Amino acid sequence: MPTIKVYNMEGKEAGEMELSADVFEAKINVPLMHQAVLNTLASQRRGTHETKTRSNVAGTTKKPWRQKGTGRARVGTRRNPVWTGGGVAFGPHPREYGFKMPKKMRKAALRSALSDKFANGEIIVFDELAMEAPKTKTMVALLNQFEANNAIVVMDEFNENVFKSVRNIAGVMPLEACGINVYNVLGSQKLVMTKAAVAKVEEVLG
Numbered sequence: 001m002p003t004i005k006v007y008n009m010e011g012k013e014a015g016e017m018e019l020s021a022d023v024f025e026a027k028i029n030v031p032l033m034h035q036a037v038l039n040t041l042a043s044q045r046r047g048t049h050e051t052k053t054r055s056n057v058a059g060t061t062k063k064p065w066r067q068k069g070t071g072r073a074r075v076g077t078r079r080n081p082v083w084t085g086g087g088v089a090f091g092p093h094p095r096e097y098g099f100k101m102p103k104k105m106r107k108a109a110l111r112s113a114l115s116d117k118f119a120n121g122e123i124i125v126f127d128e129l130a131m132e133a134p135k136t137k138t139m140v141a142l143l144n145q146f147e148a149n150n151a152i153v154v155m156d157e158f159n160e161n162v163f164k165s166v167r168n169i170a171g172v173m174p175l176e177a178c179g180i181n182v183y184n185v186l187g188s189q190k191l192v193m194t195k196a197a198v199a200k201v202e203e204v205l206g
Contacts, residue, residue: 002118006125006195011145014127017195020202024118026111033116036101036109036182043098051091054079106182107205113185114201123191124148125198129155134164143172148190154180156196177201 001018002025008014019025057079064075081089117123124146131138139162143151150171155162158176166174175184177193177200185191193201 004118004123004125006127007146008127009129009142011142017125017198019118019198020206023111023202023205024114024123026108026115028116028119029108029112032105032109033112033182033186036106036113037186039099039101040181040183045097047095047097049092050094051088053089053091054081054087057085057087059085109182110180110185111205113182114191114205117185117191122189123193124151126192126194128196129153129159129162129194131159131161131165134161136165136168139165140169143169143192146190146192148172148192150188151190151192152180152184152188154191154193154197154201156194156200177204 001021003016003018005013006015006017054077059077059079061077061079064078065072067074075083078086080086114123143149151173153162153166153172153174154177155174156177163174166172173184173188177197180201
């Protein structure tokens with residue numbers, strides 16, 4: 001089984017931890033990770049764009065002139081898309097851009113992303129992240145020791161003091177283990193996790 005060094009809050013080694021080979025040494029599937037990232041980005045789109053069709057445009061419904069005998073083209077309404085001020089033909093309307101991705105594919109994509117991070121030595125594990133009070137300066141100093149200036153900090157559950165200490169650091173984002181996804185993992189240079197968070201992720205993906 002693969003192993004990884006574990007550090008304490010002082011940045012010193014505090015032993016090693018065995019990782020699940022199924023999660024952190026899985027086959028890296030690049031197309032699947034790409035699909036997962038697209039799914040995340042598509043789901044974030046609001047899709048509130050809207051255009052007025054001929055039925056929504058304000059204006060009279062009276063026929064501009066009679067059908068025949070004028071020598072001009074036949075027209076039924078001033079609100080038709082051909083005329084200035086008329087409706088828009090085939091314009092965008094509110095919609096959801098997200099698409100469904102099977103659970104097995106989502107898990108496989110996340111395993112691929114975590115395996116890629118582990119293979120490149122970009123995962124940092126702490127025995128715990130505990131603070132008596134929010135202190136951004138302390139967290140910055142800790143992350144700087146590991147050059148984790150662009151990272152996500154993953155914990156097994158919400159910790160108010162740690163979240164408040166991390167959220168104001170540029171390039172660093174706090175996350176709970178249940179909220180980790182391929183987009184965030186691949187979008188960060190380092191993945192900072194607690195031992196409990198690693199165990200929780202392995203439980204879900206194993």
